[in-house]
Amino acid sequence: MKKTIYSLVLAFVLGTAPYAIAQKNAVSSSQFVGQVEGIKEFKLNNGLQILLISDQSQSNVVVNITYHVGSKHEGYGEKGMAHLLEHMLFKSTKNLGDIKKMLSDKGGDANGTTWYDRTNYYEIFPYSEDNLRWGIEMEADRMINATLLQSDLDKEFSVVRNEFEIGENNPTRILMERVINAGYLWHNYGNSTIGSREDIERVKTPQLRKFYEKYYQPDNAVLIIAGKFDEAKALEYVNKYFGAIPKPNRVLEEIQTVEPAQDGEKFVEVKRAADSQAVGIMYHTAAFADKDYAALAVLDQILTSNPSGYLYKSLVDSHKISSIWSFLPQLRDAGFLFIGAEVSKEKDIKKIRDEVRTQLNKIPTNNYSEADVKRAQSALIKQLENVNNNTIYQAIELTEIIGSGDYRLNFIYRDNVEKVTLADVKRVAEKYFRENNRTVGVFIPTKDEIRVKPTEVTTQEIKNLVSNYKGREAEKEAKEFEASIKNLKANFTEGKISNGLKFGIIDKEIKGEKVNISMSLPVSNEKELAYKQEIGDLTAQLFLSGTKSMTKEDIKDKLDELKSSVYFNFSGQTLNVNISAYKKSLDETMxxxxxxxxxxxFPEAELEKTKIENITYLEGNMNDPQSLAFTEIQRRTSNYPKSSLFYTPSFQEQIDGYKKVKRTDIIDFHKNILGANNGAASIVGTNDKTKVQSLLEDTFGKWNSASTYQKAYPTLQTSSKKDDIINIADKENAAAVGQVNFKMNRNHPDYPALVIANEMLGSGGFLAARIPMRLREKEGISYGAGSFLSVSSDPKNESSSWGYFAFLNPTKRDLVEKAVKEEITKAITEGFTAEELKTNISSWKTSRATSLGSDGTLLSLSNGYLLNNISFDEFSSLEQRIEKLDVQKVNEVIKKYIDLNKLTSIYTGTFNK
Structure with missing residues (x-):
């Protein structure tokens, strides 16, 4: 399934009792309510619900607050206001001041999102008592003390409009919005969360404040603290900062709008400039709290899953469509199921639409089996357990469940999935999947129509449903693991199997006894890999398509049953393999x-399907401003021959390359190119070296490449001063990307200074660096802007680059170009300040510490050491080198490497209207 959610941050200010006044009130203490499967619930007298999820194996802590308010609560003239408020709540508060700057200075990871029923804000930091305290204090202050200045709003609305325009360029997203909008008559689920551009441009701060004061209150919020933290300290700070906020006098009335039964099939046609085609279908379904939801989720898997899905087999396997995906959101009120189908541009879209409808009409009467149900249940339970065993991610994902009614619905849904029967699947198939309950199009009168009326779920029914729910026994907590290079080295073991494959074991437990393996397997040489990038890519994609003893369906079913995942990817001259399993399923997975x-x-039919899917994806990118800009900047700042591994093909060249690939090419590539004998494997989640070595030996010990391995290196490509404009028809958003090339690697003495210069210019902080501050915060002409730095860690590779990017309205192209180049020129001529340097070093160090708390970073460090002999100490030594920097050195380095006379810039969009 594919989940398409608009990441929109929403914020509203409470004015019933200013913070300074609230502090004079008696501070309430949190009361323990109960515990469900490792989640402890507390409550304050003012109504704030608190959930604590401890996981000492984490090194990070997340503070996530969810408000029961979203785009569903917007009235006439307010569409998109919730999203606009998201941006405003990162501006400032009366007590703490500039929120965005403080988040930037602290580093870590922070965001806010808005959806139909809820809004959330979260911050992830390396655990410390000060970070925990600040996160809680900031969210309490932001709950009631946001300033909401009209001057800030005047600049921000155009940034939000630019974000709206980016979405308008996406054919799939636009089709989905239009279908859902047409499918609803009255309920606000028919309106996209990002809202109406006209409403966004007209809203004023008094409207924002009224909305904010109504919903941003403790009795309408759930605070989650998860990861590594001290429970007593967490509750102490919650009591101190949130407990001082009084319970409001107002009463929130429930939204009473219930969508009536649809009385005929509807059709929508969207015509816009693009190269790919799509079909979208929406059915009205059930609320997340409705027991039918679990049966619908199982049926959704049965219908659309690759490769066993009924719709997948009838439409993708037959090459009628390129791919199929679905979206069944977790909603408070009766929701919907959306099914999307990507279609190659050579197809007759109206004929395909009718063929899709023919297959949809079979859903109520398909002969589903017990095996179908079991397969779908395995896939869904694997997804749920993967979320629940990643505490930081779980804490953020609970936002959706809370928005749908109550956090315990997460576990009730799991229980319901496990209980779904074949009869349940057939019942919901017959109940919801009727022609008159779907949107593809036009009114069609019928006789003796049986109409579908969604079942309403009241708040009291949800309370009754969850009140006595105890859940299952909480799992054993994983051991604490300090996120430091010293601790990594102390818990690292390495070895080698008979064919030369190196391996490294990181002795770190993962919640749920999960095991993750990351493998990098470099192969062959530039000569033998010439013109074979598409072949290598397709070979990797087809590994899961069938073996001599297992079909594609067998492989997926078995991996789902084991709750395991295997992923292959080939790029350049490296096959990457990622394996996710559990200790008890690792042997079977290997x-x-x-x-x-x-x-x-490598079945011929699967090859053809995969080629079509890749080609359709590329067709969709050909006229996408962002995709085109980033591809073209690489093409125009390099001059490699087409045979080189470092040549960047155009989208059309990639399409032509995929079309030429034959099954014999795949078989030859697998037989003569691929192998594990020059590679490395890094493992986290188990410390049994003997078992790991045995598994790797048995799995990869005889898999050797017949091709001689010789690592290929790029050569320094000279960039030149030029500004190229690429016009694309009928695009409401544009992109700008620039790049300058130079000679450097990470061992160079200038590298640390350039890292921090890039942070200050466009990469560091929470939108506080100079380029994003100028374009987004000061002038409001870009939703996203920043810079990037690419420098190799390999001493033999000195091909490096620096660049910038910005997403903009096409009419603002001149302003964006002027602003970016002025900020670069100012940095080169006037330099940075000592205070900027100090602040950015602190923020950069915090971000690095946050990254070190991720298993992905640990695995990457291990593979870097095993493959390229990059010492773990280099992670720390870079920090030490950066700490010693002075502002004079940084200012010298930026002048040395970022040369406007060598800067190539690309602008893509509709500039000729």
Whole structure:
């Protein structure tokens, strides 16, 4: 399934009792309510609900607050106001001041999102008592003390409009919005969260404040603290900062709008400039709290899952469509199921639409089986357990569940999924999947129509449903693991198997006894890999398509049953393999991996489907401003021959390359190019070296490449001063990307200074660096802007680059170009300040510490050491080198490397209207 959510941050200010006054009131203490499967619930007298999820194996802590307010609560003239408020709540508060600057200075990871029923804000930091305290204090202050200045709003609305315009360029998203909008008559679920551009431009701060004061109150919020933290300290700070806020006098009335039964099939046609085609269908379904939801989720898997789905088989396997995906959101009120189908541009879209409708009409009467139900249940339970065993992610994902009614619905849904029967699947198929309950189009009168009326779920019914729910026994907590290079080195073991494959084991437990393996397997040489990038890519994608003893469906079913995942990717001259399993399923998972790499059959039919899917994706990118800009900047700042691994093909060249690939090419690539004998594997989640070595030996010990491995290196490409404009028809958003090339690697003495210069210019902080501050905060002409730095860690690779990017309204192109180049020129001529340097070093260090708390970073460090002999100490030594920097050195380095006379810039969009 594919989940398409608009990440929109929403914020509203409470004015019933200013913070300074609230502090004079008696501070209430949190009361323990109960515990469900490792989640402890507390409550304050003012109504604030608190959820604590402890996981000492984490090194990070997340503070996530969810408000029961979203775009569903917007009235006439307010569409998109919730999203606009998201931006405003990152501006400032009366007590703490500039929120965005403080988040930038602290580093870490922070965001806010808005959806139909809820809004959330979260911050992830390396755990410390001060970070925990600040996160709680800031959210309490932001709850009631946002300033909401008209001057800030005047600049911000155009930034939000630019974000709206970016979405308007996406054909799939636009089709989905229009279908859902047409499917609803009265309920606000028919309106996209990002809202109406006209409303966004007209809203004023008094409207924002009224909305904010109504909903941003403790009795309408749920605070989650998760990861590594001291429970007593967390509650102490919650009591201190949130407990001082009084319970409001107002009463929130429930929204009473209930969508009536649809009385005929509807059709929508959207015509816009694009290269790919799509079909979208929406059915009205059930609320997340409705027991039918679990049965619908199982049926959704049965219908659309790759490769066993009924719709997948009838439409994708037959090459009628390129791909199929679905979206069943977790909503408070009766919701919907959206099914999307990507269609190659050579197809007759109206004929395909009718063929899709023909297959949809079979859903109520399909002969579903017990095996179908079991397969779908396995896939859904695997997804749920993967979320619940990643505490930081779980804490953020609970936002959706809270928005749908109550956090305990997460576990009730899991229980319901496990209980779904074949009869349940058939019942919901017959109940919801009727022609008159879907939107593709036009009114069609029928006789004796049986109409579908969604079942309303009241708040009291949800309370009754969850009140006595106890859940299952909480799982054993994973051991504490300090996020530091010293601790990584102390808990690292390395080895080698018979064919030369190196491995590294990180002795760190993962919640739920999960095991993650990351492998990088470099192969062959530039000569033998010439013109074979599409072949390598397709070979990797087809590994899961079938072996001599297992079909594609068998492989997926078995991996779902084991709650395991295997992913292959080929790029350049490296095959990347990622394996996710659990201790109890690792042996069986590795047996499957062995079959995949040694006995894959690469079926012709699967090759053709995969080629079509890749080509359709590329067709969709050909006229996308952002995709085109980033591709073209690489093409125009390099001059490699087409045979080189470092040549950047155009989208059309990639399409032509995919079309030429034959099954014999795939078989030859697998037989003669791929192998594990020059690679490395990094493992986290188990410390059993003997077992790991045995598994790797059995799986990869005899898988050797027949091609001689010789690492290829890029050569320094000279960039030149030029500004190129690429006009694309009928695009409401544009993109600008610039790049300058130079000679450097990470061992160079200037590298640390350039890292921090890039942070201050466009990459660091929470939108506080100079380029985003100028374009977004000061002038409001870009939703997203920043800079990037690419420098290799390999001492033999000195091909490096620096660049900038900005997303903009096409009419603002001149202003964006002027602003970006002025900020670069100012940095080069006037330099940075000592205070900027100090602040950005602190923020950069915090971001690095946050990154070190991620298993992905640990695995990457291990692979870097095993493959390229990059010492773990280099992670720390870079920090030490940066700490010693003075502002004079940084200012010298930016002048040395960022040369406007060598800057190539690309502008893509509709500039000729």
């Amino acid at each position: 047996k499957i991996v062995k079959l995949l790499i040694t006995e894959s059959t």
